[in-house]
Amino acid sequence: xxxxxxxxxxxxxxxxxxxxxxxxxxxxxxxxxxxxxxxxxxxxxxxxxxxxxxxxxxxxxxxxxxxxxxxxxxxxxxxxxxxxxxxxxxxxxxxxxxxxxxxxxxxxxxxxxxxxxxxxxxxxxxxxxxxxxxxxxxxxxxxxxxxxxxxxxx
Numbered sequence: 669x670x671x672x673x674x675x676x677x678x679x680x681x682x683x684x685x686x687x688x689x690x691x692x693x694x695x696x697x698x699x700x701x702x703x704x705x706x707x708x709x710x711x712x713x714x715x716x717x718x719x720x721x722x723x724x725x726x727x728x729x730x731x732x733x734x735x736x737x738x739x740x741x742x743x744x745x746x747x748x749x750x751x752x753x754x755x756x757x758x759x760x761x762x763x764x765x766x767x768x769x770x771x772x773x774x775x776x777x778x779x780x781x782x783x784x785x786x787x788x789x790x791x792x793x794x795x796x797x798x799x800x801x802x803x804x805x806x807x808x809x810x811x812x813x814x815x816x817x818x819x820x821x822x
Contacts, residue, residue, distance in 0.1 A: 680820045687721045732780040735809040739773035743802045
């Protein structure tokens, strides 16, 4: 990571591990005074390195236990813009992730649904109403072995 002080990397790793810890706990964990730590965290936030904080949700507890990974190919000859389709997909609450991709497919989408009936409803009520999708390929995730939001390279 070019020009990033090691102490800032330690702060980021700690916040990834536990974003709810107090500034005093964080400062102790990374070996800084509380005021130095607070200043560095604010600098990381203001520069956009830290983009926000959030909670991890158990989707099964909310009635959406299934994760579906979808690859989409768009009609090129119709002039559909990938970014516009991505923006439409990003507005749906059950969509966790939307990525423009290279290769055979143009877009990767990760959604949470309530089983096959929930996925059918997502397809019928959301995905199939978006113009320009030529092909889709779906896979149900059977088990997650790692599900991180961010990382700091070592």
